[in-house]
Amino acid sequence: MDSKKIGAFIAVNRKKKGLTQEQLGERLGVTNKTISRWENGNYMPDLSMLEPLSKELEITLNELLAGEEIREEESAARAEKNLISAIDYSVKKIKNEHKKISVCIMIVGILICIFSFSIFEPESSWGEIYSILGCLLITAGIFRELRAMSLLKRILVGAGAFLLLIGSFIAADFVGVSEYKRPPGYRYSTITYFTKGKIIEYRNLFYHVFQINADTPNEYFIIDTKKEYGVDTVPVSPFNRDKCGIRQIIRYQSNYIGDNSNIGNLFHALPLSERGYVFEIDSENCGATIDYHTTDWYGNEDLYTEKGLIYNSVSAFALIRNLEYIRYNFSGSSYVITRKEVEQNYPEYHQVVNGQKIDEEAFDEYVESKMNEDEFVKTVFALFEKQG
Structure with missing residues (x-):
């Protein structure tokens, strides 16, 4: 059916009847805007309106x-054609x-x-639930549009679309986990442990x-x-x-202490740097002095200061080949350790550092993981000379 032609015909006959668009609309129970849209050819009258409109x-x-207008002798032939057009419409x-x-x-x-x-935090499982609901609705919409197919094909295509959507979201979630260091949004289990501090395990199918x-400043993620x-x-390390970790700080490995920038970057990456510090290099005696802006007992829960000094010292001696001593100054106290x-x-220091090579796996085993053993920490910390 030609909506433009029909609209113009409605307008002509309305005017013949001496009716305004508003008057015709009142008789049909529609607004004058609806009549205007019919006459402009923008919309066709609903099928329920055709008979009342023709009578008016x-x-x-x-x-x-x-x-x-149709002549009487053409009426039958045109009726069949109009019926087909109406059905198609x-x-x-x-x-x-x-x-x-x-x-x-x-x-x-x-x-x-x-x-x-966008609304739910990754720690919340509601994001996962609602995203699955959203995927189901998208799949339902696709399923409706495939009604020309057989039921089996519709089910297969719908299931494929759902799996593709969920797979895409799971892949995007993994990128977020690996790049932004956050909990996975898609998981089937969350378990919290309090063994070596607070550890939360998130279990995903993959x-x-x-x-x-x-929930501490030293929080980190392992995928x-x-x-x-x-x-x-x-x-597990008490530090970030x-x-x-050795794989991050090994970039600062050097044969000589004289590179101030390298030493500064190394101690900035090591524990206790969050307390604020300045450092000095003793080039003549191959030493370094680190002046922290706090006392040695500040924030020292679970021997955190002792662990930090041990870890920093072993790391610095392992990475800087000619470093001979380190002095750590706090407000009121100083600690000195020599190579x-x-x-x-x-x-096991010589398993960690074998000649010129640092064994990263041995470092994890004999340095990093040992920081979780309080008795070990107390024994090694006795090697430091306390002054002041």
């Missing part, structure tokens, strides 16, 4: 659908309405997915994530893609491993 305009239904309108519903369902699903990631030192760690075997004391008395 005193034209036949056949003429209304044709958009012109109805079918198209139903399809369009069906499509609008499907699109609306998919849009709602997309909005729910967007809100699930990998596990450990949040070590959770276990092989699912090889448990709470008793996952590498992502900042001061000789460390090399002769620190357990």
Whole structure:
């Protein structure tokens, strides 16, 4: 059906009847804007309105659908043609309405997915629940649009679309976990342990994530893609491993202490730097002095200061080949340690540093993990000479 032609025909016959758009609308129970849209050809009257409209305009239904006057001898032939056009129009309108519903369902699903990631924190499982709901709605919209297919094909295509959507979200979630160091949004289990500090384990179908030192300044994440760690075997350090672990600080390895920038960057990456400090280099005697801006007992829960000084000293001696001593100054107290004391008395030091090479695995075992053993820390800290 030609909506422009029909609209113009409605306008002509309305004027013949001496009716305004508002008057015709009142008689039909619609607004004058609706009449205007019909006459402009922007919209077609609903099927339920065709008969009342033709009666008000005193034209036949056949003429209304044709958009012109029809002679009596042509009436039968034109009626069949108009009927076919009306059926086609109805079918198209139903399809369009069906499509609008499907699109609306998919849009709602997309909005729910967007809100699930933007509103809820990764620690909350609600983001996962709502994103799955959004994917189900998107899939439902796709399923509705495939009604021309057989039921089996619709189910297969719908299931494939759902898995593709969920797979994309899980992949994006993994990128967020690995790049931004956060808990996974998609997980089936969350377990909190209080063994070596607070550890939270997040279990995903494809990998596990450990949040070590959770909710502390030294928090860090370990992504276990092989699912090889448990709470008793996952590498745990009292410090932020992502900042001061051997794989991060080995970049500052040098044969000479004279590079102030390198020494500064090294101690900035090591524990206790968060307390604020300045440093001096004794080039003549190959030593370094670190002046911290706090007392030695400040924030010293669980021997944190002693652990920091031991870790910093072993790391610095291992990385800077000609460094001979380090003095740590706090408000009111100083601690001095020499390379000789460390090399002769620190357990397994020569497995950590073998000639010019640092064994990263041995460092993890004999330095990093040992910081969790209080008796070990107390024994090694006795090597430091306290002054003041």
